[in-house]
Amino acid sequence: MGQAGCKGLSQSLLDYKTEKYVIAKNKKVGLLYRLLQVSILTYLVVWVFLVKKGYQDTDTSLQSSIITKVKGVTFTNTSELGERLWDVADYVIPPQGENVFFVVTNLIVTPNQQQKTCAESESIPDALCYRDSDCPPGEPVVAGNGVRTGRCLRVGNMQRGTCEIFAWCPVETKSRPTKPLLGKAEDFTIYIKNFIRFPKFNFSKTNVLDTKDKAFLKSCHFGPENPYCPIFRLGSVVSWTGSNFQEIALQGGVIGIQIEWDCDLDKAPSECNPRYSFSRLDNKFSENSISSGYNFRFAKYYRDGAGVEFRTLMKAYGIRFDVMVNGKAGKFNIIPTIINIGSGVALMGAGAFFCDLVLIYLIKKSHFYRDKKYEEVRSVMLLPLQPGGTFVGAPLIRAPLPGLETLPWLDGNAWCVTAGPLGGPLEGPRKVECSENMLYRAGFCLRAAGRRKGLQRPWAGDLVSRPDSAAICHVTSDKSEASLGLSFSLRERASTYVLGFLDLVVLVGWG
């Protein structure tokens, strides 16, 4: 690129290129477009900016730590356990106070189990037997409690018995009590301490009132007036999930406690409050389904004086609490703001695209707007002229101009003919005699002709046949390529009418 090119480039660098628009004074499409614009603007302002806070940078990767503590004691008096008091160390499993914890509400206790042989429980189908051969020794009972010893134990004169097994004996045989053992657990309280931190904004908060008043946390209860006292009554939590406490205490269940922090850090930190929600997480919808409820077995191991190990097996029913923390913090940031505005503008482009489709395809006058919207340019390839050929009076090569048919008042027979100078290269013009009605431009003889379209009677004949009508092919030569601007004009009644313009690029070559 030369010096001039450089200068031109640096000048054109500061040119602003803006799309050329065609104003279609069509009220229907205009209204449609305005409606779309208003919809997109409304969507942008209301949904993206007000509801979704699109002007904020968000942090959803919160660091959260949960400490839970259950409080409450209850007293039971059963034939099996005798008088017994239950405190936290007894009924909360595991004891660590993490985000998942379990409160025992019902219990099947099988005390003093030892490793020895006894009869398998009758409720296990695989253990039923009629004779010893039904109990292959060494084989475990499917879904049972032990390994068969090879004997079939029948009580009294019964024909059917159960296999003898080597197991923790006696095996668990009792079925679930019909009344929860710890029905009074309803009054226990759960204290949930949640500390969160949004690392991106270095913002942290806790859901507990930051007070030095020791009495506060000992006496308060959670409620609308006390949102920063996260002490919940167990019965209330269950009822908030829509469940019945005595039912869930009997069968067991899983309750989710969601804590949601939706913080707008453009506001004061005190506006960033936790929101609690409670839901039943096992399928309560099928109360009688065999898969409902929650229970598990665990054992406490002891040794007697002789060092023999024995255990107390417990099948515990109860409520498992899953405390889950979600959070989102947002703070104003210029990048998402710009991106969201940008996408909104891009969306308007989509709206314009849709309206364009309507304008140029669907409405009645669509072909008119289509013609206005699209301006046609194309390049034409002309066949090379024979060197040394004469063209004055000789038949010229007629190159049909594919663009001409789009001129509304010419039919497809329009053409433009060109003839190069005799035997010479394109560069350097020569004096060339053009035939009548032809024009000499940049070394070419040019003639254009056409016929009025859509008229039965000839419309003033060929353009070239009348002295007052003519076509100009103005040509700029650039090696083997010439830009050709074709304008049609007509003289009639002493006035000259310019009929139209057509821009073409003619590629000319000499063999």
Add this chain to the structure above:
Amino acid sequence: MGQAGCKGLSQSLLDYKTEKYVIAKNKKVGLLYRLLQVSILTYLVVWVFLVKKGYQDTDTSLQSSIITKVKGVTFTNTSELGERLWDVADYVIPPQGENVFFVVTNLIVTPNQQQKTCAESESIPDALCYRDSDCPPGEPVVAGNGVRTGRCLRVGNMQRGTCEIFAWCPVETKSRPTKPLLGKAEDFTIYIKNFIRFPKFNFSKTNVLDTKDKAFLKSCHFGPENPYCPIFRLGSVVSWTGSNFQEIALQGGVIGIQIEWDCDLDKAPSECNPRYSFSRLDNKFSENSISSGYNFRFAKYYRDGAGVEFRTLMKAYGIRFDVMVNGKAGKFNIIPTIINIGSGVALMGAGAFFCDLVLIYLIKKSHFYRDKKYEEVRSVMLLPLQPGGTFVGAPLIRAPLPGLETLPWLDGNAWCVTAGPLGGPLEGPRKVECSENMLYRAGFCLRAAGRRKGLQRPWAGDLVSRPDSAAICHVTSDKSEASLGLSFSLRERASTYVLGFLDLVVLVGWG
């Protein structure tokens, strides 16, 4: 659609339609646009591509597995427990080595609790009593340890006592030691083994050096020179969070250990390294708050020779470690690359939109550019002519052309009049004699007129009143609609000047 239409469609399918731009040689707006372009490009390249690696497909759903192991023993000698050695099985709860584990650092032990009656602790307000009636039998003490039996126990001659309760007796009465029992836990080590896998890219890695040298993991310590030896001294971890070990050992606390894997899989796998960060997750900001610290109670259950159950209650203070793994892997993918470039280009559209607003509304010459940018086209509705009416010499219906006022040199009085053929349909032209200064086109007689705007003296009179000025309404007929291209030209001093063009669609109908 006919055969010709099909051919035209298939031809126009390969046309490329490109927006027409107006080059506004306005340096200010040009500079503004270039600045916006550079900003967006910089944003795209630096932020989207270099920082956010927008050319990569990312996988954030990593599969992670954590195995932790604490090592270390310590020896204590207290009046309560006597000489005692603490090893991992004693002080780590739970023992499984999962991602959340707790190291006991302080302990209140209440040994040999049995289910019987005793006096409630004096520190519980609800248990205070003056007489037996203050202790309704069967009612649990609020935030207490047992159920009231109905008696008020007063020591000596004290007026005030505490209710007798049925509970695990004796109740816990001691307060927190002032010095942590396991203060030497500072020297314990934590080994954190983390295995991750990005399922989308089937890439897996571990944070432990893959060596067969058994001595390596026994002797190494984590540090900048040993990033693949994830063995941490407990005291160091605490100090990295900015906390004091002896303080946290006394009160308890929660420490988060974040492991972050930010892997660029376009690089070598060895470049994908874990990054560790340590933070205090309970609210250290309020050291003296009643809600700070971390502790829980648990019990070990025993049976004596007579089979009576007793337990040792422990209130454990300590440090809970939450190991959290985050990860992100990215690998080049063509789809996000294209989408990000596309959004960048769309954003440039938004920049152009902004510059357009400046160009056509804010700058001084905005109305000039507005005229250049927007090319007006519209359709005009003409009132139907009466069938059988004559128009030669008769007053024609003057349809004001709403578009004409935008021609800068005509005032609002410009109009175009049309007249259809006598009594005939639009199709098929007829020989019609048009009156003077009118032109015959496609079956219409057309006349246009206007007055030069902004001049007091008439500007060469009406266009129609001079033989050397004329308007051409070239009309193409398509049923009831005609496209009308109106050009104004003027002959003066033997030259013909084309003054302007206006495109209109005229809808004509006969009643």
Add this chain to the structure above:
Amino acid sequence: MGQAGCKGLSQSLLDYKTEKYVIAKNKKVGLLYRLLQVSILTYLVVWVFLVKKGYQDTDTSLQSSIITKVKGVTFTNTSELGERLWDVADYVIPPQGENVFFVVTNLIVTPNQQQKTCAESESIPDALCYRDSDCPPGEPVVAGNGVRTGRCLRVGNMQRGTCEIFAWCPVETKSRPTKPLLGKAEDFTIYIKNFIRFPKFNFSKTNVLDTKDKAFLKSCHFGPENPYCPIFRLGSVVSWTGSNFQEIALQGGVIGIQIEWDCDLDKAPSECNPRYSFSRLDNKFSENSISSGYNFRFAKYYRDGAGVEFRTLMKAYGIRFDVMVNGKAGKFNIIPTIINIGSGVALMGAGAFFCDLVLIYLIKKSHFYRDKKYEEVRSVMLLPLQPGGTFVGAPLIRAPLPGLETLPWLDGNAWCVTAGPLGGPLEGPRKVECSENMLYRAGFCLRAAGRRKGLQRPWAGDLVSRPDSAAICHVTSDKSEASLGLSFSLRERASTYVLGFLDLVVLVGWG
């Protein structure tokens, strides 16, 4: 803004402005653009809409609850433990049935440990000693089991011994068995109950067949024909991860069980099915690495008749199962649909941008299309004329027109000269005699001139020097600014040819 302005505004509000397009009849670029369009459309339809279901609003924050239950018993007979039956309460840690649980498959038991003094294990390097002074009393053995008492214990005549320590004695000395103790755990079954809920759509489902047939869950096994029976054989799970059960049982390991819910809520709820996948989460790739496997130590605490505490230490090897639930639900929503379509259209804009680059820079005829695409407008600053100056015959100020050089048939010497009325303001036209070849417009005398570019022989001389060629500067005056439309036309052979148009804004002032 006046009343007229308001009316104009309200009218133009319903105008639809559509981009003007230039149709480039270039088959290559057209084909390229169509290909890009088809690619983007395919991407949009296939990837965004069919694969990614971009027309749906999605919820990925599912609430999930997992309940697990292991079943199976096994019998072992070792010299250490004697005959022993293992049931769930023995080998599942922790017992609660949460999403992470551990099944013991191998065990090193060190029974009857008591707090006393004994020799440290010989496998610990730090405990080796030759004399008592090697064992500083009170110092814990690094990576050992206790605290040194100060004595060096040598067996027989050995020179080397180990320090005596205070610890849980005897210390663990056995090494890992070469055959897994609970090798038959292969036949245990895991029952995984998973309840999920998508809160946004209030849709919940469980992975267990909702039946009242109690026998179903007792007999069924997971398989393609039984997807709603989530009961897995432990050995099968291990083999599905590509591991060998006996190996993993020996060393321990971690297995991840992923449950994926990918729900299309536009379909029936029964189409929303869980998908299970199983993977090994510890680094199986380095079987012999020292860091492979999974084990931990825990203890069972007892008291003997005298109240002395003793414990059984167990080093448990086994399989940890991590059940992980992922989920995504989608439901048709108009907003993401519109946004995705909009981004697709915006992406087409990016495609057009790319094709534009090709069209106007890369192809051979690019400069031609560049000229067609960009229409140049600019404003020109003219120097103020001297008040009272005469311009008839006097040298006029020649303002070079920077835009003229873009007219292809004029060289850079083109100019337009203007002259204001004698001593008067711009408003109000006066009768001014313009010199020859100048035109009077809106109070200005205008003349334009140029020279045909690229031709050695002068092209009909200066435009102004021929009576049949002329330039019209039509001027509208607006205070100190005049819009100037310049058209070049040429009369030749009795025809008038309009050569081109150039729009300029001329700022004129009088000092």
